Amino acid sequence: MWRRVTSLSPFISSSKPSIRNQASYGGKIWELFTTEILTPAKAGISSDEKTPFITFVVGGPGSGKGTQCAKIVETFGFTHISAGELLRREISCNSEHGSMILDSIREGKIVPSEVTVKLIEKEMESSKNNKFLIDGFPRTEENRIAFERVIGAEPNFVLFFHCPEEEMVKRLLSRNEGRVDDNIDTIKKRLEVFTALHLPVIKYYSEKGKLYKINAVGTVDEIFEQVRPVFAVCEATK
Ligand SMILES: Nc1ncnc2c1ncn2[C@@H]1O[C@H](COP(=O)(O)OP(=O)(O)O)[C@@H](O)[C@H]1O
Ligand SMILES: Nc1ccn([C@H]2C[C@H](O)[C@@H](COP(=O)(O)OP(=O)(O)O)O2)c(=O)n1
Numbered sequence: 001m002w003r004r005v006t007s008l009s010p011f012i013s014s015s016k017p018s019i020r021n022q023a024s025y026g027g028k029i030w031e032l033f034t035t036e037i038l039t040p041a042k043a044g045i046s047s048d049e050k051t052p053f054i055t056f057v058v059g060g061p062g063s064g065k066g067t068q069c070a071k072i073v074e075t076f077g078f079t080h081i082s083a084g085e086l087l088r089r090e091i092s093c094n095s096e097h098g099s100m101i102l103d104s105i106r107e108g109k110i111v112p113s114e115v116t117v118k119l120i121e122k123e124m125e126s127s128k129n130n131k132f133l134i135d136g137f138p139r140t141e142e143n144r145i146a147f148e149r150v151i152g153a154e155p156n157f158v159l160f161f162h163c164p165e166e167e168m169v170k171r172l173l174s175r176n177e178g179r180v181d182d183n184i185d186t187i188k189k190r191l192e193v194f195t196a197l198h199l200p201v202i203k204y205y206s207e208k209g210k211l212y213k214i215n216a217v218g219t220v221d222e223i224f225e226q227v228r229p230v231f232a233v234c235e236a237t238k
């Protein structure tokens with residue numbers, strides 16, 4: 001079980017990022033930074049087994065977050081918490097918020113943060129693990145702030161899967177999981193929400209030196225080879 005903490009050991013250097021990347025989103029240039037991966041000693045990671053180690057996994061719809069999370073879980077033993085899956089579970093069990101969640105997802109909108117954060121909190125509290133991959137969250141600044149307030153923690157680092165829009169659309173249209181939001185009209189709305197609400201979150205973590213930007217184009221294994229070194233540091237501290 002994890003315990004709530006108000007400050008986490010620094011995993012990422014807060015000094016100037018070593019590699020500078022630029023990404024283009026619909027004509028807008030965002031300056032994004034990947035951060036130097038520190039050695040465990042330099043990073044000063046706590047050996048306290050109960051301190052939660054939190055990774056946020058972010059990126060546009062269809063950028064491959066879920067696919068890579070499965071590989072991270074298999075290789076590094078994290079507990080995968082997918083915000084989208086938790087919300088879909090609420091729909092299928094007809095919970096109190098089920099119909100509101102379904103309407104939001106159908107419209108490509110973001111569910112109110114208090115609902116999503118409560119679901120994440122429940123999952124974290126019921127887990128025996130203390131290493132969490134939180135997938136598809138935070139999608140908005142409101143999500144991010146609500147998590148900090150309710151959970152009382154910040155992520156140790158944030159993985160951002162960067163993928164061109166055309167590739168994301170292609171992947172979503174052939175995902176074939178019967179999702180109500182994988183149709184072209186909803187996809188367009190989700191991409192608009194991504195640009196307007198999700199990119200500010202990415203910029204926030206980039207400026208904090210917590211963002212690892214992954215080029216999400218290529219085979220699943222090629223992409224995982226970029227992801228692996230980020231988690232290898234964490235593994236080395238066990
Ligand atoms: N590197 C890749 N190349 C091609 N298709 C991919 C790749 N990674 C994932 N996919 C496929 O694209 C779709 C979206 O991937 P998924 O992991 O569900 O993305 P996200 O969780 O970001 O929406 C799935 O059908 C998945 O099998
Ligand atoms: N933090 C979140 C995560 C997902 N949602 C809603 C809105 C999203 O379009 C849907 C689906 O999310 P999910 O992460 O499963 O979607 P993708 O894996 O990016 O395709 O759920 C949300 O409202 N808030």
Ligand SMILES: [Mg+2]
Nearest residue numbers: 065066084136
């Ligand atoms: Mg997903």
